[in-house]
Amino acid sequence: MTGHGGVVAAATGAEALSTELPVGRSTGWWGMVMFVATEATLFACLLGSYFYLRFQYGPQWPPNGIGDPELLKPLVMTAVLLPSSLPVVWAEHGIRQGQRWRLRCGLAATMVLGATFLALQATEYAEKLKHFTMTTDVYGSLFYLITGFHGLHVLVGLTMIGWLLATSLRGGSFGAHRHERVRNAAIYWHFVDLVWIAILFTIYLSPRL
Amino acid sequence: MSTTTTPSPGASREDLARLAEHWGERPSLRAWFATVDHKRIGRRYLVTAGFFFVLAGLNALVMRTQLARPEAGVVSPQEYNQLFSMHGIAMIFLFATPMLFGFGNFLVPLMIGSRDMAFPRLNAFGYWVFLFAGLFMWASLPFGAAPNNGWFAYVPLSGEQNNPGLHMDVYALGLLFLGISTTAAAINFIVTALKLRAPGMSLNRVPLFVWAIVATAFMVIFALPALNLDNAMLFLDRRFGTHFFDPAAGGNVLLWQHLFWIFGHPDVYIIVMPALGIVSAVLPAFTRRGVVGYPLIVLSIVAIAIISFGVWVHHMFATGLPQLSYSFFSAASTVITIPSGLQIFAWLATMLLGRLVIRVPLLFVIGFVVTFVLGGFTGVMFALTAFDQQVTDSYFVVAHFHYVLIGGAVFPMLAGIYYWLPKITGRMYHERLGRWAFWLVFAGMHVTFFPMHLYGLFGMPRRVYTYRSEPGWAGWNLVSTVGSYLLAVGLLLVLVGVVHAVRRGRPAPADPWDGDSLEWSTASPPEPHNFPVLPRVHSLHPMWDERTAESVGPGATSDRILSEGRHTLFTSELDAHPERAVQMPEPTLKPLVLAAALLLFFTSMLFAWYPVAAVAALTVAATIAVWLWPPRPLEQDLKVVP
Numbered sequence: 001m002t003g004h005g006g007v008v009a010a011a012t013g014a015e016a017l018s019t020e021l022p023v024g025r026s027t028g029w030w031g032m033v034m035f036v037a038t039e040a041t042l043f044a045c046l047l048g049s050y051f052y053l054r055f056q057y058g059p060q061w062p063p064n065g066i067g068d069p070e071l072l073k074p075l076v077m078t079a080v081l082l083p084s085s086l087p088v089v090w091a092e093h094g095i096r097q098g099q100r101w102r103l104r105c106g107l108a109a110t111m112v113l114g115a116t117f118l119a120l121q122a123t124e125y126a127e128k129l130k131h132f133t134m135t136t137d138v139y140g141s142l143f144y145l146i147t148g149f150h151g152l153h154v155l156v157g158l159t160m161i162g163w164l165l166a167t168s169l170r171g172g173s174f175g176a177h178r179h180e181r182v183r184n185a186a187i188y189w190h191f192v193d194l195v196w197i198a199i200l201f202t203i204y205l206s207p208r209l
Numbered sequence: 210m211s212t213t214t215t216p217s218p219g220a221s222r223e224d225l226a227r228l229a230e231h232w233g234e235r236p237s238l239r240a241w242f243a244t245v246d247h248k249r250i251g252r253r254y255l256v257t258a259g260f261f262f263v264l265a266g267l268n269a270l271v272m273r274t275q276l277a278r279p280e281a282g283v284v285s286p287q288e289y290n291q292l293f294s295m296h297g298i299a300m301i302f303l304f305a306t307p308m309l310f311g312f313g314n315f316l317v318p319l320m321i322g323s324r325d326m327a328f329p330r331l332n333a334f335g336y337w338v339f340l341f342a343g344l345f346m347w348a349s350l351p352f353g354a355a356p357n358n359g360w361f362a363y364v365p366l367s368g369e370q371n372n373p374g375l376h377m378d379v380y381a382l383g384l385l386f387l388g389i390s391t392t393a394a395a396i397n398f399i400v401t402a403l404k405l406r407a408p409g410m411s412l413n414r415v416p417l418f419v420w421a422i423v424a425t426a427f428m429v430i431f432a433l434p435a436l437n438l439d440n441a442m443l444f445l446d447r448r449f450g451t452h453f454f455d456p457a458a459g460g461n462v463l464l465w466q467h468l469f470w471i472f473g474h475p476d477v478y479i480i481v482m483p484a485l486g487i488v489s490a491v492l493p494a495f496t497r498r499g500v501v502g503y504p505l506i507v508l509s510i511v512a513i514a515i516i517s518f519g520v521w522v523h524h525m526f527a528t529g530l531p532q533l534s535y536s537f538f539s540a541a542s543t544v545i546t547i548p549s550g551l552q553i554f555a556w557l558a559t560m561l562l563g564r565l566v567i568r569v570p571l572l573f574v575i576g577f578v579v580t581f582v583l584g585g586f587t588g589v590m591f592a593l594t595a596f597d598q599q600v601t602d603s604y605f606v607v608a609h610f611h612y613v614l615i616g617g618a619v620f621p622m623l624a625g626i627y628y629w630l631p632k633i634t635g636r637m638y639h640e641r642l643g644r645w646a647f648w649l650v651f652a653g654m655h656v657t658f659f660p661m662h663l664y665g666l667f668g669m670p671r672r673v674y675t676y677r678s679e680p681g682w683a684g685w686n687l688v689s690t691v692g693s694y695l696l697a698v699g700l701l702l703v704l705v706g707v708v709h710a711v712r713r714g715r716p717a718p719a720d721p722w723d724g725d726s727l728e729w730s731t732a733s734p735p736e737p738h739n740f741p742v743l744p745r746v747h748s749l750h751p752m753w754d755e756r757t758a759e760s761v762g763p764g765a766t767s768d769r770i771l772s773e774g775r776h777t778l779f780t781s782e783l784d785a786h787p788e789r790a791v792q793m794p795e796p797t798l799k800p801l802v803l804a805a806a807l808l809l810f811f812t813s814m815l816f817a818w819y820p821v822a823a824v825a826a827l828t829v830a831a832t833i834a835v836w837l838w839p840p841r842p843l844e845q846d847l848k849v850v851p
Contacts, residue, residue: 024788038431041434044434045438057459174839
């Protein structure tokens with residue numbers, strides 16, 4: 001395209017082509033990826049602070065006889081949260097082909113898994129709070145800040161998924177030609193999932209190393 | 210205000226009428242609050258940041274008056290603490306970055322040949338958050354509750370036991386609030402520069418100013434989280450009794466410093482980098498040639514953005530960290546001078562090889578080179594651990610960073626104000642008045658801050674509200690105070706020059722400087738849609754290039770006029786091949802509502818009204834949900850069987 005052609009340029013112009021050719025990443029995709037990048041940095045600083053404080057503290061960690069964290073419940077939570085990305089992927093692929101039932105079912109499945117994770121976390125807190133709280137010592141502060149901050153992210157992600165589900169119940173909100181919001185929420189949800197692995201390692205596994 | 214329009218033979222009269230209808234805003238109170246036009250938002254950033262600059266400057270004048278002679282009693286020690294803290298916080302967070310983001314907001318879409326930013330509503334939201342966060346912090350000063358712990362708020366002094374009251378809560382919450390705005394703007398700049406460039410503007414044709422803004426935005430994305438986390442932990446420690454910075458319960462005070470400077474040193478470049486971009490943008494018009502070594506400057510910008518994350522410990526050479534780490538950070542701090550020096554030499558070579566046109570913007574650029582290089586010299590001295598430990602926390606440091614920040618940021622901003630004033634306001638400034646302003650600012654700056662090197666070396670510590678006469682610092686302090694008044698008069702003349710231009714200036718032509726970048730192809734001030742025809746870019750200096758000019762002339766195709774709606778063009782990230790036309794959002798009040806809800810949230814957190822904070826948080830969520838609610842269903846999607 002030379003920019004000052006006549007008929008040829010009009011027929012191959014950007015608008016004419018946009019429905020025919022695959023196009024690059026949208027602004028929304030880039031925006032979400034950048035947002036996830038800054039969020040990931042925040043988690044990196046958080047986990048970095050955990051290790052900094054741990055290694056500055058001394059050999060006995062967790063301190064004050066708190067004891068190594070129990071592993072069973074976090075592993076169950078992992079088993080619930082990690083697979084929750086799969087229905088989102090399935091739903092996203094569905095809506096790209098205009099299959100709204102797949103979008104609705106996939107999102108609903110993820111909602112259930114995410115909510116189960118939060119419920120499990122609530123029971124874990126109920127147990128732990130009997131032993132130590134945020135104000136007990138620096139270990140308590142770190143434990144509740146990191147897991148609580150991640151829980152908040154799960155809640156935000158669930159709100160996004162729930163919002164998508166609510167909008168998708170109106171016919172035509174999403175379809176083969178408009179599914180960008182689904183993809184953006186999916187990116188965020190995958191991020192929330194993956195961060196959990198780093199938290200599992202840091203909070204629950206690393207004290208046993 | 211509109212005075213001139215460029216002829217745009219490429220777009221027909223009907224096209225122009227349609228563009229004006231889709232993009233224009235009828236003046237009304239609602240339109241004023243609802244605008245998403247990047248030019249209006251950019252102007253607001255500039256004016257608001259300028260206002261905060263005046264306030265922070267007045268703080269400095271009070272401090273200099275107090276320090277003019279030994280044991281003066283103009284302000285109490287408590288007031289002095291708040292004055293120097295707010296001075297630093299406002300200059301760094303509420304003036305420097307927002308001012309440069311204001312330039313970026315106004316200029317980036319114009320320079321890359323787009324009709325708006327990638328996310329216009331997010332842009333409006335970012336401005337309102339900046340305004341509210343600034344007012345949130347400044348409002349604490351009249352109540353005597355302003356931050357009082359210096360701009361870097363070291364623990365344990367900033368902890369609850371040592372510093373009761375709201376002071377440091379205002380600091381932590383205010384910066385968290387402001388961080389939302391900065392992050393939003395950074396993401397917006399990156400995506401705009403990646404996706405909205407005019408067709409043909411491949412990465413090797415992107416103006417240096419845009420490169421600088423994008424590199425800055427990347428630094429914000431990776432540096433700001435450290436500050437946000439730091440402030441969140443400080444607030445939790447102070448308000449809810451956690452122990453992150455409490456050694457008695459296993460916490461560590463140095464964690465604050467590490468996180469702060471992991472943000473803080475990149476932040477120095479976050480401030481200076483876009484200002485250096487202004488220098489690269491101003492020079493071609495006044496040297497009549499492109500900046501020497503474009504690829505090298507781009508590489509320097511990228512290198513600085515990366516290396517700036519590996520030098521933070523040079524702010525902590527006096528904290529007793531292991532010697533080995535000092536060696537590493539000392540080396541990194543020395544290495545970063547190479548790309549910085551490379552840029553300086555590129556500008557010098559540009560001036561040497563070009564034909565100089567001595568106008569006010571060029572004067573400020575030359576003033577920048579002189580001042581910034583002096584600040585750079587002392588900067589290299591700090592990279593040497595032994596020297597740093599001698600002068601840390603003395604006035605030598607104060608002298609250094611004022612040379613770097615006034616030289617490296619304020620002078621380029623002033624150059625930018627004079628250079629783009631015709632584009633922003635449509636009026637020319639008064640040249641003689643501008644020259645007076647330059648010489649007064651330049652002289653005032655050096656008279657104020659050069660003596661600080663000396664009495665810093667003589668041992669005067671920084672952040673003291675007064676001093677005794679015995680050490681012999683009084684004379685030099687008086688010189689500094691006189692200089693600060695001179696500087697204030699110079700800056701006042703800048704303000705007078707701007708007001709004079711807006712009120713009485715003669716109308717500016719579209720391209721008063723015969724500039725090289727695309728903003729000069731638009732009207733002064735630009736139409737709401739910026740470009741009647743989106744240009745097709747053929748070189749690094751599109752305005753000096755006939756083929757680019759031809760592309761907006763007769764024969765321009767409708768895929769670059771896009772007058773059927775509020776449309777602009779997406780292009781590919783690397784080569785800027787046209788991808789598709791996109792609908793841009795209409796003006797809306799939602800960004801203002803969202804920012805107001807956040808203001809309510811942070812205010813109620815400050816005063817511990819937690820139920821109100823919960824309501825505000827729900828309002829935030831609801832506003833976002835409504836904001837993002839998909840518009841009416843697409844027809845082609847309704848036909849598809851679910």
